[in-house]
Amino acid sequence: MQNIKLQRTTAPKEKPNEDKLGFGQIFTDHMYIMDYDEGRGWHDPRIVPYGPLSLDPSAMVFHYAQEMFEGLKAYHTGDGRVLLFRPDRNAQRAENSCKRLCIPPVPQEDFINAIKTVVSVDRDWIPTKPGTSLYIRPFIIATDNHLGVHPSLSYKFLVILSPSGAYYASGLDPVKIWIEDDYVRAVRGGIGEAKAGGNYAASLKAQEKSDAEGYAQVLWLDGVERKYIEEVGSMNIFFKIAGKVVTPKLNGSILPGVTRASCLDLCRHWGLEVEERRISVEELVSAARDGSLDECFGSGTAAVISPVGVLRFGDEVMEISGGGIGPLSQRLYDTVTGIQTGRIEDEFGWTVEVK
């Protein structure tokens, strides 16, 4: 296990009002940082006061987007413990993202240890109100001062922490989702299954279009045939069709979500029939029309479960679960958040306590 140096801040910031946290705008007193240089490997892991990075304007991250990130949360339990949810999954996915982007991976145990250590140092920043959490953002950026297009020989790995408000201030609330058939997020053979900055830059234009139409997020179709469902802006997507739970099969252009995997595990554990397969938009339209599209919901770290009340494809506006919250969506939300916050016993070994 790496020995992480700790330099504590001498000017701790005031803790924010827990009712006005929002998402990703407030940062804690400290951050974790580690450097990579060719020949030395990853070195000098340290926790330092949160503060700016000084980078040469030619640093590769500014030009060629050689960068990856992860996202997970730490939760306060009612009995004063702090839990992480499946951080091993984030460490594994981070390694896969790094390999796809030619970034030297951080060893998985060091990745998890970095998160546990910095969360432990800023433990007082974890909000305690229901629905709040500490959002954890590990990320790696390429730092070579060189305009040639090639994998960087130096990097920085950071973990920053942001206390975050309840996604749904007053209980689950269904969202409206826009199915996009013009812009494409990713294609097989590309970087869609990596948590790479470039995928998000590519998504902004369609998000702007769906915003203008009054929709919360974009549901992407595959880049080849533009007919198969892939994922939502920041979530994976599930359907309940004629009693079966259906979600797109991971195909190389879909992000393998940790909440997605947990929902699949729970549904199977509950004895539901589950299918990971291709789902065409035509199948959805016809299921919506014949009444067999029982439910639709997104899964992701930010909202955990987002019931979808309306799906729109072209002129077709599909209302689902009467525009409300389906029973499976509610059950998954209650169970996953219950395990995350220690209210429900974790029989799967998904939670990891931060001491």
Added chain:
Amino acid sequence: MQNIKLQRTTAPKEKPNEDKLGFGQIFTDHMYIMDYDEGRGWHDPRIVPYGPLSLDPSAMVFHYAQEMFEGLKAYHTGDGRVLLFRPDRNAQRAENSCKRLCIPPVPQEDFINAIKTVVSVDRDWIPTKPGTSLYIRPFIIATDNHLGVHPSLSYKFLVILSPSGAYYASGLDPVKIWIEDDYVRAVRGGIGEAKAGGNYAASLKAQEKSDAEGYAQVLWLDGVERKYIEEVGSMNIFFKIAGKVVTPKLNGSILPGVTRASCLDLCRHWGLEVEERRISVEELVSAARDGSLDECFGSGTAAVISPVGVLRFGDEVMEISGGGIGPLSQRLYDTVTGIQTGRIEDEFGWTVEVK
């Protein structure tokens, strides 16, 4: 025209040895920088000593790759003038890239004025040996300190300058190109036609593979059918097949190169038959086999023209122009570089003098 403030360095650096410039590793004494904030627009254009940027670790460019760049060169002429080559084309393409990535575009006249002004300030840094030039890198990065996925509300636009060595130290030299059929760079509906960091991050893995096989660059196929030729890593691609000049038609996933456009203009001006159309890899293989694939070359700012001596697709190794330099490649190289450096009269109005 914007009023650009100038703060000169008090510690000018030593000029590098012109025989050891390489590409993109040495930077001049100054850089141009301008800020964008919502409500104020682009403001405070200034030229300051070249130095590091200080950014919050939550700056959007590190996470969601909302970033774009351009690349062009300034050349010394034999009679002491300094020329830019078609900077209006870079300004136009920059605007298109910005729109695709939801970045507020820099007005084209300000974009060109920024380049002319900073090149003028660091005029003494433009190398003079044959084949050398001053590489100009304009780029924009998103600087909001916010982890939400949305277009940033603040940005920085910079122009940095790097004296660059001759691409071909001893005359044109044919390269070997690997046709990639596994990884994909971009797909229609994506960001392939924008000069966006994410496209380059996505390209690194295939480049690593072609390096390992001893090839200089990757030639990408389309992301949908994986059979039509798109572009090379840092160049567009041209073929001469049965006497006709053929290059892939711009389709939304191909970068519209300035050198590409100039080659097309010159070939048409010379009365050659030119086709911009889809070209399948099968067509190339059969043209190589029946002897009608006369030439192949890449076009781009870095090398201007790169003759391709070998193309490889799977087990098929196609030697072109006997592995040497075809006459059209040589003629285009001589003409474009001649116009760029003032040796050949610019009858097209492509060059712009920096006073």
